[in-house]
Amino acid sequence: MNVRMNYRTVSPGAFKAMMGLERYVSGQFEDKVFYELLKIRVSQINGCAFCLDMHAKDLMKLGDYGDHILLLSVWREVPLFTDKQRVMLELAEAITLISEQGVSMELYDKVREYFSENEIVDLIxxxxxxxxxxxxxxxTGMYPGCF
Structure with a gap:
């Protein structure tokens, strides 16, 4: 496998812009496990091996979350995740796959039960x-260990 390009060196400004968003967003989540679960689930849906590898490893550094990683794609079927995590995962799936069904009012109302408007913006x-x-x-053809 070969990386198609190193976008970081090709366009440092684009990388800097993305890192600015990442720094802002990551600073909004005190619960780093919650944040890593979000990133892993979205990366699973999108089929991003590079990000799955990175964020699964980041979650493992936070503690023994092997079962969470193994069962995240079937979160609806296991009692491992909290109600708040479940709502976040449902929202993450709906937004990632937004062209399929949008974000229903029912889901939005459920999200509002657990999150303030400011927290909803941070989640989005x-x-x-x-x-x-x-x-x-x-x-760009990135894969685990490519850099």
């Missing part, structure tokens, strides 16, 4: 951020 930005990272990594 976090979901958009990892979706962007996935698309960059996939398009």
């Amino acid at each position: 930005m976090a979901i958009n951020s990892i979706n962007s990272w996935n698309r960059i990594a996939i398009t």
Whole structure:
């Protein structure tokens, strides 16, 4: 496998812009496990090996979360995840796959039960951020260990 290009060196300004968004978003989440679960689930949906590898390893550094990683794609079927995590995962899936069904009012109301409006904006930005990272990594041919 070969990386198609190193976008970081080709366009440092684009990389800097993405890192600015990442720094902002990551600073909004005190619960780093929650944030890593979000990034892993979106990366699973998008099929981004580079990001899956990175964020699974980041989550493992936070503790024993092997079962969370192994069962994240079937989160609806296991009692491992909290109600708040479940709502976040449902929102992350809906936004990532927005062209399929949009974000229903029912889901939005459920999200509002667990998150303030400010937190909802932060979630939307976090979901958009990892979706962007996935698309960059996939398009440029990044894979685990490529750098």
